[in-house]
Amino acid sequence: MKRRLIVLALALCLLLGLTACGGNNAANSGTAGNDTTDNTSGNSTADSGDTADKTVTVGATPAPHAEILEVAKEVLAEEGYTLEIKEFDDYITPNTAVEEGELDANYFQHITYMNQFNEDSGTHLVSVGSIHYEPFGIYAGKTASLDALADGAQISIPNDATNGGRALLLLEQEGLITLKEGAGITATVNDIVDNPKNLDIVELEARLLPDSLKDVDLAVINGNYAIDAGLKISDALAIESAEGEAATAYANVLAVKEGNENDEGIQALLAALESDEVKTFIEETYDGAVVPLF
Numbered sequence: 234m235k236r237r238l239i240v241l242a243l244a245l246c247l248l249l250g251l252t253a254c255g256g257n258n259a260a261n262s263g264t265a266g267n268d269t270t271d272n273t274s275g276n277s278t279a280d281s282g283d284t285a286d287k288t289v290t291v292g293a294t295p296a297p298h299a300e301i302l303e304v305a306k307e308v309l310a311e312e313g314y315t316l317e318i319k320e321f322d323d324y325i326t327p328n329t330a331v332e333e334g335e336l337d338a339n340y341f342q343h344i345t346y347m348n349q350f351n352e353d354s355g356t357h358l359v360s361v362g363s364i365h366y367e368p369f370g371i372y373a374g375k376t377a378s379l380d381a382l383a384d385g386a387q388i389s390i391p392n393d394a395t396n397g398g399r400a401l402l403l404l405e406q407e408g409l410i411t412l413k414e415g416a417g418i419t420a421t422v423n424d425i426v427d428n429p430k431n432l433d434i435v436e437l438e439a440r441l442l443p444d445s446l447k448d449v450d451l452a453v454i455n456g457n458y459a460i461d462a463g464l465k466i467s468d469a470l471a472i473e474s475a476e477g478e479a480a481t482a483y484a485n486v487l488a489v490k491e492g493n494e495n496d497e498g499i500q501a502l503l504a505a506l507e508s509d510e511v512k513t514f515i516e517e518t519y520d521g522a523v524v525p526l527f
Contacts, residue, residue, distance in 0.1 A: 289498040290317040292327030292339040296460040297367070297515070297523045298485070301506070302340060304514045308505035314498060316505075322440055324350075324393065331490055332356040338499055340364065340506070341457070343483040345395045345418060353394075357491040362503045363484035365515060366524045367456025369403050370469030372443075376450035379407055379470055385431050386450040392436035394419060399483065400453035401425070401434075403473045418482050456522055466522035475524065484526055 289309070293299040299320050306316040319336065321327045327339040328350050338361070342350075347358050374389075376382055388409075390400035398420040404410050411427035412420050422434050437445055442454045443462030454464065466472060473479050487506060489499055505511065507527040515525045 286498070287313055288315040288317060289502050290319065290337045291502070292319050292321055292330055292336045292341065294322065294324075294327075294341040294457050294461075295320050296457055297365075297519060298341045298457065300518070301364075301511060301515065301523075304511050305502065305505035305508070308508050308510055309501060312501050312505075314501055316502065324439065328354070328356060328358060328488075331358060331488060334490070337493070337496070338487055338489045338502065340485070340487050342485065342488065343367075343395070344486050345399075345482050346393070347486060347488055349393075349395045358488045359491045359494060360486035361489055361494050361499055362487050362507065363481075363526045364487060364506050365485050365526055366475065366480045366483060367485060367522065368466060368472040368475060368479075368524070369399055369453060369456065369483075370459060370464070370466055370473075371403060371407065371451055371453050371471045372446060372459065372464055372469055374446040374449045374451055379409070379451075382409070382430055382432070382450060385433060387433045387435050387448075389435040389437050389442055389445040389449045389452040391439040391442065391453070391455060393439065394421070396439055396455060397421065397436060399473070403453055403471065404432075406473065407471045460519065460522055465520060467520060480524070480526065 291302060293302055299318050302316065302318045306318065309316050321341070324342060324346065327336065327341055328347075330336040331339050344360055344363065347360065350356060351358055371379070376386060388404065391397050395418060398416070398418045401410065401412060401420045401422070401424070402418065405412050409430065409432060410425050413424040413426050416424040422436070435445070435449060439455050440458055442452045443458055443464065446452050451470070456466070459466070487503055489496070493499060512525045512527065515523050
């Protein structure tokens with residue numbers, strides 16, 4: 234009798250064990266089902282990512298760059314792309330954002346500044362194409378003309394290396410100073426070898442130059458910040474000559490991180506920026522303060 238009870242007990246344990254195994258298989262089957270659902274969801278995300286790939290994010294200073302991009306945005310839309318424009322009021326953040334992958338591209342700087350930024354910061358930015366040129370101008374502050382400049386007058390210029398050199402070249406062009414031979418576009422105030430009016434050269438962040446007009450006699454101002462401030466190139470006391478190296482050394486470029494030059498979205502943006510619509514907008518809007526290079 235005991236032997237039969239033992240056999241029955243063993244049979245019952247075996248039956249319970251099989252049932253438990255069956256339960257585990259069902260649970261495993263359920264888990265696999267969840268994995269399948271996740272994978273399907275992942276595929277949907279990938280499909281969504283394909284749509285996101287049609288979005289190009291560009292950093293720009295407000296004028297004229299962001300304004301020009303608004304026109305390019307309409308052209309790009311016809312090609313199925315969405316252009317997101319993020320505005321900046323400095324020259325450093327939009328470059329670091331491209332380097333770090335937070336932006337696909339930027340459009341605010343000239344080629345010489347970009348090259349100097351790479352050298353100074355260890356970044357890897359490259360030009361995809363030259364879009365326009367903005368002549369530098371000398372604008373009146375407390376003094377109304379170049380001839381009326383008094384001894385010791387103050388003139389504000391950009392404090393970054395490439396734009397500062399450019400401003401000094403314009404002052405030299407107008408006979409106000411003489412630079413050391415060969416100083417070129419990288420000239421600094423230390424390269425001034427003759428300053429007959431003992432001009433006080435005040436170096437400021439470029440975006441602050443328009444506001445400095447109330448405090449200085451003259452200011453040499455970057456084209457984009459002059460436009461932002463409502464200054465017209467026709468009001469400038471002098472502008473740099475477009476002949477020679479100016480138009481090439483200071484061509485404003487569409488910039489990306491090295492390796493992304495041939496990305497389809499970037500090439501589509503370049504084509505939009507070089508479109509007839511953009512060229513017409515530039516020529517009709519800026520009265521010579523912005524000159525298309527295409």
